[in-house]
Amino acid sequence: MYTGPVRAIDLRSDTVTQPTPAMREAIAKAPVGDDVYGEDPTVDALQRRAAQLLGTEAALFVPSGSMGNQASLRTLTRPGDVVLAGENAHLLRYEAGAPAALWGVHVRTIGSGGLFDARDVRQAITVSDDAHVAPTRALAFENTHNFAGGRVFPLEALREAARVAREFGLGLHLDGARLFNAVVATGVPAAVWAEPFDTVTFCVSKGLGAPVGSLVCGSRARVRELHRARKLLGGAMRQAGILAAAGLHALDHHIDRLAADHANAARLAAGLAALGVRVDPPPETNMVMFEIDDGAAFAHGLRERSLRINAIAPGRFRAVTHLDVSAADIEEALGRIEEILRDLRR
Numbered sequence: 001m002y003t004g005p006v007r008a009i010d011l012r013s014d015t016v017t018q019p020t021p022a023m024r025e026a027i028a029k030a031p032v033g034d035d036v037y038g039e040d041p042t043v044d045a046l047q048r049r050a051a052q053l054l055g056t057e058a059a060l061f062v063p064s065g066s067m068g069n070q071a072s073l074r075t076l077t078r079p080g081d082v083v084l085a086g087e088n089a090h091l092l093r094y095e096a097g098a099p100a101a102l103w104g105v106h107v108r109t110i111g112s113g114g115l116f117d118a119r120d121v122r123q124a125i126t127v128s129d130d131a132h133v134a135p136t137r138a139l140a141f142e143n144t145h146n147f148a149g150g151r152v153f154p155l156e157a158l159r160e161a162a163r164v165a166r167e168f169g170l171g172l173h174l175d176g177a178r179l180f181n182a183v184v185a186t187g188v189p190a191a192v193w194a195e196p197f198d199t200v201t202f203c204v205s206k207g208l209g210a211p212v213g214s215l216v217c218g219s220r221a222r223v224r225e226l227h228r229a230r231k232l233l234g235g236a237m238r239q240a241g242i243l244a245a246a247g248l249h250a251l252d253h254h255i256d257r258l259a260a261d262h263a264n265a266a267r268l269a270a271g272l273a274a275l276g277v278r279v280d281p282p283p284e285t286n287m288v289m290f291e292i293d294d295g296a297a298f299a300h301g302l303r304e305r306s307l308r309i310n311a312i313a314p315g316r317f318r319a320v321t322h323l324d325v326s327a328a329d330i331e332e333a334l335g336r337i338e339e340i341l342r343d344l345r346r
């Protein structure tokens, strides 16, 4: 009979964080107005700050990363178009079929493991006056890549692939839900990552620790179109400064600390490997992907020990480090995993 610790350690996602006391204070103090009338000073401040960080003319606050991605696709495509994206792109795999359901576009995946290069792009683009052919209209990147385990898209490969896409007149979108993890992991500023794109989405609700919200960044004209797409999707919010205040606080205080999440992920990966667990790929940011043969029994052991880790495929698990997980929690988690593995070997 198991009698060990019961305090939950939640490694399911970096979206499970609680707002810190300081963030709650910022929320409480935020001046607000009706943002549908364009009168919320805190939303305005967050949008200006996002644009400044990403080096774009403008930015728009939206309720979610999914809305940011889909509003972007709306402005980049027409029904019947093809969008190219990396394997297992979030906008294809985890957004309820939105590209097809909402915009009548289909997504074709290229490359592998969420990455692709200029050659993949060149080979996939269909340009033809032939009326049979669905035009390739846009290329979407994901950085860091969720399903690929928080992988960073190599900057030069990204630039080259984007350059080829431009050569063929494609629109360019970056799903940067975790862009700041890439920024902290590489030291490459957000504005450099954002430079090739028409639209860039990033989330304040993931590793940055805000309760709600994402920003979509682009030119002034693009953001005007995004504004209409947000309205179409029902994403225009009223006194949204309550939420934007958390986003501003996150941008002021929670970017640099992502390095601690990355260090915790590296420690978790090393500890798992020392226990004989296959970790693949090695973590680059705040996610650790690992494999356990008897995934169902392992998942049962996790539940018994209040250790929350998602299975993303049979026998394949994803642990995510975040603001509410300390270095001590990682050691504790490794101790519980060691016990589960010992039970499995019995």
Ligand SMILES: Cc1ncc(COP(=O)(O)O)c(C=O)c1O
Pocket (backbone or CB within 6 Å): 063, 064, 065, 066, 067, 069, 090, 091, 142, 144, 145, 146, 175, 177, 178, 203, 205, 214
């Ligand atoms: C890479 C990526 N893009 C987009 C999203 C969607 O964000 P949201 O859950 O805010 O819709 C997620 C969510 O996990 C994600 O991982």
